[in-house]
Amino acid sequence: MAESPPQRRITAPDITARKGAAPIVSLTSYHAHTAAIADKYVDFLLVGDSLGMVMHGFESTIPVPLDLMIMHGRAVTRGARRALVVVDMPFGSYEESPAQAFRNAARVMKETECGAIKLEGGRRMAETIRFLTERGIPVMAHIGMTPQSVNVMGGFVTQGRTRDQWAHIEEDARLVAEAGAFAVVLEALAEPLAAKITAAIPIPTIGIGASAHCDGQILVMEDMLGLSPKVAKFVKEFGKVGKVIEDAIALYAEEVRTRSFPAAENTYKVKD
Ligand code: KIV
Numbered sequence: 490m491a492e493s494p495p496q497r498r499i500t501a502p503d504i505t506a507r508k509g510a511a512p513i514v515s516l517t518s519y520h521a522h523t524a525a526i527a528d529k530y531v532d533f534l535l536v537g538d539s540l541g542m543v544m545h546g547f548e549s550t551i552p553v554p555l556d557l558m559i560m561h562g563r564a565v566t567r568g569a570r571r572a573l574v575v576v577d578m579p580f581g582s583y584e585e586s587p588a589q590a591f592r593n594a595a596r597v598m599k600e601t602e603c604g605a606i607k608l609e610g611g612r613r614m615a616e617t618i619r620f621l622t623e624r625g626i627p628v629m630a631h632i633g634m635t636p637q638s639v640n641v642m643g644g645f646v647t648q649g650r651t652r653d654q655w656a657h658i659e660e661d662a663r664l665v666a667e668a669g670a671f672a673v674v675l676e677a678l679a680e681p682l683a684a685k686i687t688a689a690i691p692i693p694t695i696g697i698g699a700s701a702h703c704d705g706q707i708l709v710m711e712d713m714l715g716l717s718p719k720v721a722k723f724v725k726e727f728g729k730v731g732k733v734i735e736d737a738i739a740l741y742a743e744e745v746r747t748r749s750f751p752a753a754e755n756t757y758k759v760k761d
Contacts, residue, residue, distance in 0.1 A: 499532055499573040501605045501627035501671040507532070508693045513672075513705025515695060516713070519544055519561045523710060524568030533573035535607065535629075535707060536562045538580070539636070543711050550636050553579040555593055562601030574603040575629050580637040583608050587620035594626045605671065609635040611661020615668040622669035630665035633658060633699065634677035645721075647698070649682035659686055666690040674707065675699040677723070698723030 507513050517537040518524040524534055540561055541553035555578075562576040576597050583590035594606045605627035608614055618628045633648045649658055658678070665673055670692060675683050677698040684702035687694045696703030698721060708724060711717045715726040716734070744750035 496571045498571060498604065501573065501629075504533060504573060505671045505692055508691060508704055513693055513695060515705060515707040516710045517543075517707070518565050518569070518710055521564045521568030524565040524572075524574075527710065528569040528572050531572050532705070533575055534565055534569055536565050536574065536576045536601075536603070537607075537709065538577040539709050541579075543709060543717065549639050551580050551639070555579055555582045555596070559597060559600045562597060562603050566602045573605065574601070575605045575607050576601055576603045578606050578608045583617065584610070584614075587617045590617045591621055591624060591626070594621055598626060605629055607631055607674065609637045611658070612664045615664040618665055618668035618670050622671075627671050628669065629672050629674065629695075630670040631674040631676065632661045632665065633675045636676075645677070647677045647679065649679040655682050655685070658682060659689065662686045662690050662694075666692045672705075675703060677721075 504513060513533070514531045515533045515535060516527050516531055517539060518527055518534040519536060519540040527534060536558060538550040538553045538558060540557070541547040541550050545557070547553065558576055558579050562574070566574050578590070578594060578597070582593040590608070597603065597606055606621075607629040608617070609631045611630070611632045614630065618630060621628050634642070634645060636645065639645060649655055659682070662673060672693045672695055673690070674695045674697060675686065678696075678700075680700035680702065683694065683696060683699040687702050687704060693704035695705040695707050697707050709717070712720045712724045713727045714730040715728050715732070716730045720726070741750065
């Protein structure tokens with residue numbers, strides 16, 4: 490039987506072309522196995538710097554180093570064959586200047602073989618987004634609630650709850666699109682503002698806590714699997730994986746203590 494040809498990997502321009510069409514599906518992913526499982530269901534996987542909180546127990550994304558993003562980015566590009574892989578630029582790796590951003594983003598692209606990077610910020614990052622895209626690095630922008638600014642915002646605060654905030658956020662969206670971002674994450678935004686931005690800009694909006702009006706959705710995989718101890722209001726748990734893990738570990742502990750594991754089928758015999 491002839492082998493089926495390898496599937497083409499989804500690209501950043503493919504995502505842009507989905508504006509206004511069927512919803513774009515995405516999840517975060519930090520390791521090879523879950524990337525391989527998610528690959529056939531999602532359009533892109535984000536190696537989010539949320540991995541610092543989810544996998545490494547940091548209180549925010551601020552301490553995440555670039556090398557850690559690269560290590561997890563490599564794992565995800567090895568696990569996923571079809572989905573576009575986007576790797577987050579961590580705090581301190583891109584804000585200083587377009588040249589600093591290019592140097593670090595190029596390293597991420599070379600060492601992980603991802604198809605795009607993501608960075609946080611609206612108007613203040615527009616010049617950098619243009620600089621990177623003109624030099625071959627597709628950029629996903631991220632506006633609204635930007636977790637790397639947690640210390641300036643005074644917490645993980647929903648944006649656009651009062652109309653006086655809208656013009657500033659709408660302008661952020663317009664400027665990142667004009668600068669060449671191929672898509673923009675809208676995080677924790679009031680519904681009518683997310684709808685207004687989605688209708689106004691020519692690139693896809695990817696919502697996380699930003700309503701069903703966005704062109705696509707993203708969630709942190711561990712949150713939607715039911716593996717995170719605490720989740721935001723905008724998360725729906727589509728599974729109870731934390732409970733499955735706990736039940737399996739409890740059963741293992743019991744079987745070890747009662748010597749019913751390892752059983753004969755888990756044990757090597759001598760070959761006579
Ligand atoms: O780091 C992350 O997981 C993210 C998503 C919340 C969009 O940036």
